[in-house]
Every structure is written in C-alpha cells, then in structure tokens.
Amino acid sequence: MIDLISRLLGGLSEPKSGSYWLLALLTLLLAAIVGTIAGLMFPSSIPLMEQVRELYTLTPPPIQFAVLIGTISICIILGAVALNQRQRQNESESVKVQLKGELESKNQELHKLKRMITRLEGELESKNQQLQELENKIARYEQESQETKQELAELRRFRDNLSMVSERETIWKRPATNPPRFIPRSHRHTIFVCMLNLKGGVGKTTLTVNLAAYLNKFLEKGILLVDLDFQGTLGNLVTNDILRNNQYMHGATLERIYEQYQYTYERHKHINPAQLIQPLLTQVEGLDNASVVLCRDTLELVEQRLYADFLSDPNNKDCRWFFRDIFHNDKCMDIILKNYDFIFFDCPPRITPSVINALACSDYVLIPTRLDSGSVDVVPRTINWLRSLGKEYPSEVLGVVVLGAMREGQLTHPNQIAYENLQDMLKKFKLPDRLFEATVPISPHAINKNRHTPYAALTPRGQEFYRPVAEEFLRRVH
Numbered sequence: 001m002i003d004l005i006s007r008l009l010g011g012l013s014e015p016k017s018g019s020y021w022l023l024a025l026l027t028l029l030l031a032a033i034v035g036t037i038a039g040l041m042f043p044s045s046i047p048l049m050e051q052v053r054e055l056y057t058l059t060p061p062p063i064q065f066a067v068l069i070g071t072i073s074i075c076i077i078l079g080a081v082a083l084n085q086r087q088r089q090n091e092s093e094s095v096k097v098q099l100k101g102e103l104e105s106k107n108q109e110l111h112k113l114k115r116m117i118t119r120l121e122g123e124l125e126s127k128n129q130q131l132q133e134l135e136n137k138i139a140r141y142e143q144e145s146q147e148t149k150q151e152l153a154e155l156r157r158f159r160d161n162l163s164m165v166s167e168r169e170t171i172w173k174r175p176a177t178n179p180p181r182f183i184p185r186s187h188r189h190t191i192f193v194c195m196l197n198l199k200g201g202v203g204k205t206t207l208t209v210n211l212a213a214y215l216n217k218f219l220e221k222g223i224l225l226v227d228l229d230f231q232g233t234l235g236n237l238v239t240n241d242i243l244r245n246n247q248y249m250h251g252a253t254l255e256r257i258y259e260q261y262q263y264t265y266e267r268h269k270h271i272n273p274a275q276l277i278q279p280l281l282t283q284v285e286g287l288d289n290a291s292v293v294l295c296r297d298t299l300e301l302v303e304q305r306l307y308a309d310f311l312s313d314p315n316n317k318d319c320r321w322f323f324r325d326i327f328h329n330d331k332c333m334d335i336i337l338k339n340y341d342f343i344f345f346d347c348p349p350r351i352t353p354s355v356i357n358a359l360a361c362s363d364y365v366l367i368p369t370r371l372d373s374g375s376v377d378v379v380p381r382t383i384n385w386l387r388s389l390g391k392e393y394p395s396e397v398l399g400v401v402v403l404g405a406m407r408e409g410q411l412t413h414p415n416q417i418a419y420e421n422l423q424d425m426l427k428k429f430k431l432p433d434r435l436f437e438a439t440v441p442i443s444p445h446a447i448n449k450n451r452h453t454p455y456a457a458l459t460p461r462g463q464e465f466y467r468p469v470a471e472e473f474l475r476r477v478h
C-alpha cells in the first residue's frame with residue numbers, strides 16, 4: 001500500500017525513505033486541510049463533523065493528548081519505517097555496489113582466466129607441436145637405428161666373410177640354398193674329371209693334355225678340355241695361334257659362360273645352355289672329336305668380381321653352380337655332351353670360382369703330383385679341402401698320379417720314400433687304393449716340346465709313358 005502510494009506520489013519505481021516522510025507529512029497536512037475546510041465550509045451542516053468536534057470537545061484532555069500522541073506516534077512509526085526502509089535501501093545499494101564490485105573483479109578475474117586459458121591453450125598447442133616433433137624425431141631415430149642395425153649386421157656379416165677369407169678356401173663352404181640338380185653318372189654318358197692340385201708346376205696341364213690325347217687318339221674317346229687357369233697354358237698347348245686369337249677376338253672364352261649365364265640364361269631360362277657352350281668350343285689341333293674351351297687373362301677379373309660379390313652379399317646369385325646348371329642339363333647333354341666321353345677341367349693351383357664350379361659338376365678329381373716334399377705335402381691339404389666342401393660336391397678322388405718320379409724305370413731312393421709316404425697318407429684318408437700304379441717319368445719325351453710334336457703322348461716314346469696311366473685311368477672310372 002505504502003509502496004503504491006509512494007509510487008503514485010513520487011512516480012518512483014521503488015519506494016524511497018524520503019517518500020515515506022513526505023507521505024506522513026502530506027497525510028497530516030491533508031487531514032488538517034480537510035478538517036479545516038470541512039469545519040469552515042460545513043461548521044454545523046455536517047452533523048458528522050459537529051459530532052466529531054463535539055466528541056473532541058467532550059473528549060477529556062488525556063484522551064486528546066493520547067490521540068495527539070497516537071498521531072505523532074503513527075508519524076514517528078511511519079518515519080521509522082521510512083528510515084528503516086532507507087537503511088535497507090542503503091544496505092541493498094551498498095550490497096549492490098559491493099556485488100557489482102565483486103562482479104567486476106570476478107569479471108576481471110574471468111578475463112584474466114580467459115587470457116590465461118588462451119595463453120595456456122597456445123602453450124599447449126606449441127607443446128603438442130613440440131611433442132609431435134619429438135615423436136617424429138623418435139620415429140626417425142628408430143628408423144635410423146633400425147637401418148644402422150641392418151648396416152651393422154651387414155658389416156658383421158661382411159667382417160665374418162672377410163675373416164673367412166683369411167682361410168681363403170673357407171668362403172666356398174657357405175651352405176647352399178637350392179643348388180641345381182646333379183645328374184647321376186648312371187643317367188648320362190659323359191664323365192666329368194677335375195685335374196686338381198693346390199700346388200703349381202706339378203704337371204697338371206701336361207698330364208691333362210697327354211691323357212686326353214692318348215684317350216682320343218688310341219682309344220677313340222671324345223674329349224672336351226676346359227681351361228680354368230687364366231694363364232691359358234692348356235689352350236696354348238692344344239690350339240694354334242691363329243685359331244686361338246680368332247676365338248679371343250670373338251670373346252669365345254670361358255668368361256663368356258659367367259657373363260652369359262648371369263645376364264641372359266639366368267633371366268631367360270628358356271635359353272638353351274647348349275647354345276651358350278657351342279660358340280666356345282674350339283677344335284683341338286691334331287685330334288678329332290676333341291674340343292677345348294679356352295680362357296685368357298681377363299678371366300681373372302671376372303672371377304674376382306664374382307668372388308667379391310659372393311663374399312660381400314650372400315643374396316647375390318650363388319656363383320658356385322653355374323657350370324652344374326649348364327652342363328647337368330638335358331639339352332646340353334643331348335646336344336653337346338653326347339659327343340664327349342670325358343670332360344677334363346684343367347684347374348689352376350688356387351681355389352677360384354671356376355675350380356669350385358668345376359668341382360660342383362665333376363664325378364672325379366685326379367690329383368697329379370711330384371714326389372718332392374713340397375709337392376707331397378700339398379696332396380693331403382688338397383684332399384682335406386675337397387672333403388671339407390660337403391655333400392653338395394659329390395666328386396670323389398679318383399687317384400693320385402705321380403709325375404716325374406722315375407729315371408730309367410726306377411724310383412730314386414728319396415722318391416721311393418716319398419712314394420711310400422704318399423701311400424701311407426692315402427691309407428690314413430681311407431683311400432688306400434687311390435695311388436696310381438702307373439707313373440709318368442721325368443723325360444723330355446713326356447712333355448710337348450714344340451709345335452710339330454704337340455702331344456708327347458702321341459710320340460713313340462711318350463706313348464709308352466702315357467699308355468699305362470690312360471689305361472689305369474679307364475679302369476678306375478669304369
């Protein structure tokens with residue numbers, strides 16, 4: 001009610017303490033004015049007023065006083081209420097101000113917090129970026145470490161391989177995965193023989209050429225000679241210069257097998273290995289149905305490359321089986337090898353890729369030796385090494401042939417002792433019967449002296465030297 005009046009009077013949206021005071025005064029003033037006007041205008045005509053005046057007059061002073069006091073009290077109460085209201089208003093104002101202040105400070109804090117959040121979000125973002133970069137770095141390091149590990153493993157393997165080189169022969173004993181098939185002897189016509197001794201100058205080439213010449217000329221055997229020594233001694237002995245140089249010019253030499261095999265045959269298995277061999281076959285001079293695969297000094301380079309590749313990377317094409325893949329092939333057998341009863345590989349006194357290849361496709365190894373202590377000592381080393389190659393090399397020792405032992409049909413005393421030592425040694429290898437009874441004497445008639453007598457074995461004297469060896473050879477291979 002008070003609020004309503006106050007609003008009506010003051011047009012205020014909210015009651016204020018001043019308006020209560022004003023209302024109290026106005027009420028009194030209005031009462032007085034109304035009373036006065038009523039008294040003046042209607043002094044007696046208004047019975048009610050008269051009665052009131054009378055009542056007032058009749059009213060004893062204490063009651064008048066009480067009315068006065070009551071009126072004043074009402075005014076005081078109204079004033080107190082107004083005061084109280086004002087205080088409350090002030091309080092609420094101050095609370096409002098306080099709240100406003102607090103709100104403002106909270107707002108400021110909120111702003112601060114927002115700014116802080118923005119900053120922290122920025123920092124978080126940059127931390128995330130850093131984290132991402134670190135993760136990328138870690139991934140890169142991990143990859144690098146993986147690569148380094150692989151490189152290390154490669155290097156270790158390489159080191160191991162290198163340490164194997166210190167014992168030069170060992171590298172070839174590396175286990176083989178899927179070597180090509182070895183056609184058993186019983187399933188083919190041609191016999192493969194390696195002429196091998198890890199010592200040079202013992203007469204390997206001389207024996208190869210003369211044994212081949214004898215077998216060819218007197219026993220009508222088809223012969224294929226393969227020169228594996230890049231010095232080319234064998235080729236020089238069995239071909240004339242013109243033919244040989246012509247073959248060199250056309251690159252018709254042993255290394256062609258490696259090149260062609262690696263780059264052509266290996267990729268296109270349909271290529272006939274017979275076509276690979278055919279151009280390399282060079283007619284042996286002075287013999288029928290005898291050919292030679294020549295070789296020249298460039299073979300050394302090709303072999304070094306093969307060796308290095310095999311040494312450094314085991315995943316490279318395993319270069320030990322090229323010959324076997326080519327020779328132990330039905331087409332090669334049917335087209336080329338059917339003409340030859342024997343293939344003789346004339347080996348150098350070193351383990352080369354060609355020697356390994358020849359051994360991998362040979363049935364027999366024939367070991368020519370002299371009887372001096374230096375040569376005799378190398379025979380067990382050669383046999384030991386052959387045995388250590390493992391089952392992938394099926395060739396067996398056909399025998400040991402002694403060259404240059406006899407003078408005038410007799411062994412000299414030191415040679416006799418050496419010969420017996422050799423026999424004992426072969427017994428220890430459980431090869432007691434492998435020393436050839438036939439020997440080739442030291443004689444100018446046992447060697448190929450000049451172009452006009454290329455084969456000692458075909459001369460009357462030489463024939464006597466080589467016949468026993470050739471016959472024993474045939475007995476042993478059949």
Ligand SMILES: Nc1ncnc2c1ncn2[C@@H]1O[C@H](COP(=O)(O)OP(=O)(O)O)[C@@H](O)[C@H]1O
Pocket residue numbers: 199200201202203204205206207233403404440441442443444446447448
């Ligand atoms: N029975 C022999 N009598 C005399 N000299 C020989 C005899 N056999 C080989 N020679 C000679 O010994 C040397 C080496 O022979 P060679 O067959 O080339 O040995 P390798 O092939 O083992 O290196 C050659 O000069 C050769 O003429």
Ligand SMILES: [Mg+2]
Pocket residue numbers: 204205206229233346347348
């Ligand atoms: Mg030789």
